Amino acid sequence: MKTHRRNQLLLIVVLIVGAGATLALVMQALTENINLFYSPAQVVAGEAPTNQRIRAGGMVVVGSIQRAVDSLQVSFLVGDLQSAQFPVLYDGILPDLFREGQGVIAGGSLDESGVLIADEILAKHDENYMPPEVAQIMASQQEKTPP
Structure with missing residues (x-):
């Protein structure tokens, strides 16, 4: 795999993991604050x-x-x-x-x-x-x- 493609794939994986972690934290905060x-x-x-x-x-x-x-x-x-x-x-x-x-x-x-x-x-x-x-x-x- 070329270096350029590998960097793009790594960037996409990091973005997906980051978005998932952000979504999980937001959902946890919302469930804790519902009264x-x-x-x-x-x-x-x-x-x-x-x-x-x-x-x-x-x-x-x-x-x-x-x-x-x-x-x-x-x-x-x-x-x-x-x-x-x-x-x-x-x-x-x-x-x-x-x-x-x-x-x-x-x-x-x-x-x-x-x-x-x-x-x-x-x-x-x-x-x-x-x-x-x-x-x-x-x-x-x-x-x-x-x-």
Whole structure:
């Protein structure tokens, strides 16, 4: 084989291997950063996977916030307009706008007992704003509720 042809073949092989490695890295990054969103009804029904990063949202149940005395650990219930509620455990500083009866999205992983161990809490920005996922859940729950 001539030197020129061998160099072209080597270049093509290197480009194909490089493109394959790049594609593999991109696919891995995308699968690691996908956070699926679940409603309280889906979490309670067992549709949310355990030990995998998820996002779940709803309304903070009034009277459910419990704060640890000696740490930043907080536990509370997140629910919908029906009876579906699931517990959330969060260790950190809560957003200033976090309060009972407000919309919230918790990001973390669900343990085997159904508790969402959150590493991120997102609260609504003002009284007129509700995260789109929570607004959609609340709208669908209101449609299902008979008058």
